[in-house]
Amino acid sequence: MPTPDSAALLAARFGPGSSACLSVPGRVNLIGEHIDYHLLPVLPIAIDRRIHLAFRRREDRHIRAASDVFGDREFEWTTRLQPSAAGDWENYIKAAAQAVQHKWELSYGIDVAVVSDLPPAAGLSSSSALLTGITLALLRANGLDANFEELMEILPEGEYFVGTRGGGMDHAAVLACREGAALLIHFAPLSATPVPIPADLSFLVAHSLTTAEKSGEVRAEYNARRTAGSSGLRQLGFDSFGEALAQHSVGNLKSMAASRLRDPEQRCFRHVITEASRVTRAVEALKEGDGQSLGCILNASHVSLRDDLRISNNDLDELVLAAGASGALGARLTGAGFGGCAVILCRTADLEKVRAGVIERYYSKRSGFVPEVHLLTATPCAGALYL
Numbered sequence: 001m002p003t004p005d006s007a008a009l010l011a012a013r014f015g016p017g018s019s020a021c022l023s024v025p026g027r028v029n030l031i032g033e034h035i036d037y038h039l040l041p042v043l044p045i046a047i048d049r050r051i052h053l054a055f056r057r058r059e060d061r062h063i064r065a066a067s068d069v070f071g072d073r074e075f076e077w078t079t080r081l082q083p084s085a086a087g088d089w090e091n092y093i094k095a096a097a098q099a100v101q102h103k104w105e106l107s108y109g110i111d112v113a114v115v116s117d118l119p120p121a122a123g124l125s126s127s128s129a130l131l132t133g134i135t136l137a138l139l140r141a142n143g144l145d146a147n148f149e150e151l152m153e154i155l156p157e158g159e160y161f162v163g164t165r166g167g168g169m170d171h172a173a174v175l176a177c178r179e180g181a182a183l184l185i186h187f188a189p190l191s192a193t194p195v196p197i198p199a200d201l202s203f204l205v206a207h208s209l210t211t212a213e214k215s216g217e218v219r220a221e222y223n224a225r226r227t228a229g230s231s232g233l234r235q236l237g238f239d240s241f242g243e244a245l246a247q248h249s250v251g252n253l254k255s256m257a258a259s260r261l262r263d264p265e266q267r268c269f270r271h272v273i274t275e276a277s278r279v280t281r282a283v284e285a286l287k288e289g290d291g292q293s294l295g296c297i298l299n300a301s302h303v304s305l306r307d308d309l310r311i312s313n314n315d316l317d318e319l320v321l322a323a324g325a326s327g328a329l330g331a332r333l334t335g336a337g338f339g340g341c342a343v344i345l346c347r348t349a350d351l352e353k354v355r356a357g358v359i360e361r362y363y364s365k366r367s368g369f370v371p372e373v374h375l376l377t378a379t380p381c382a383g384a385l386y387l
């Protein structure tokens with residue numbers, strides 16, 4: 001069944017006819033921050049805000065895309081696509097077209113209409129959801145059904161067309177998450193395992209109202225953290241973080257770093273290895289239904305992101321404190337940092353109390369707060385492949 005809105009938009013822009021549809025959710029990372037690009041496991045959930053696409057195959061290699069919000073675009077799908085102006089949503093469509101070409105030779109373009117209730121630039125990975133959605137639409141319109149492994153070969157790389165060389169967390173999450181569960185993603189080798197979320201635990205995702213747009217400056221800061229972590233690793237003589245953690249305890253690695261690395265390498269290295277162990281412990285806490293421990297692990301992650309990786313800001317720190325003071329079990333910044341969102345863990349029974357407390361302690365002092373955009377209940381839902 002085509003989603004009414006996107007199918008209606010497709011018909012309105014490009015004429016009547018049959019259409020296929022799919023939808024891709026946003027995601028929130030519960031824990032495992034700034035470690036996916038070091039190929040260490042992460043634990044995101046997909047949330048029930050989605051990008052909906054209705055599409056149909058064209059007989060030529062043109063791609064026409066309609067969006068009420070971002071405007072309509074059209075280009076010819078050549079083998080060497082040139083990026084449009086920075087920030088133009090056409091780049092995500094081109095990124096998908098380019099990514100697909102790395103693995104498949106496709107004959108047909110598409111007409112596609114995009115409708116979304118996933119707020120953009122809010123730390124919910126709308127960009128990766130869009131890239132993933134257009135990729136799936138192109139493949140399906142050409143009669144191809146790629147599997148998870150194949151998609152993960154092209155999507156993280158595809159994001160580079162837009163200028164971000166991140167990890168594969170966002171794409172894996174929006175593809176493979178299951179309803180009611182977080183997704184434990186391993187990258188080397190690739191695997192994705194659902195970890196059920198106990199019914200008495202709930203998550204809120206709260207926007208700090210400071211933006212985390214991947215402008216040049218934020219991108220440079222992101223890449224600097226990545227480089228410092230890798231360079232610390234090399235200085236200690238390891239080929240990968242996976243290898244380091246397989247051979248040594250976190251305690252050992254911390255003392256090696258303390259005696260042999262300088263800052264920022266020492267701090268970034270320490271964040272990476274401690275965050276990896278927090279992911280393992282968070283999975284155990286979820287399996288045991290131990291919300292108290294999970295909350296402490298989230299809080300410890302925030303401290304590490306604030307003091308070691310140094311990607312927090314005053315607003316995010318205040319938001320995390322407001323959550324704690326409002327009865328949350330724990331909270332931390334989520335995503336790339338330098339603004340954007342915090343993820344807040346609380347007892348399901350306390351959800352309304354925590355929400356009200358965060359509004360009073362944090363949002364009431366600021367302008368521009370829109371509850372249905374900035375303070376969401378993050379209900380774990382299914383990714384794109386499991387509709």
Ligand code: NG1
Nearest residue numbers: 033034035164166167168169335336
């Ligand atoms: P955000 O900024 O939340 O989309 C980015 C990266 C992730 C990961 C996180 C930090 C992209 C597309 N996403 O996420 O892979 O590295 O930062 O944990 O680059």
Ligand code: MG
Nearest residue numbers: 125126127128
């Ligand atoms: Mg993103």
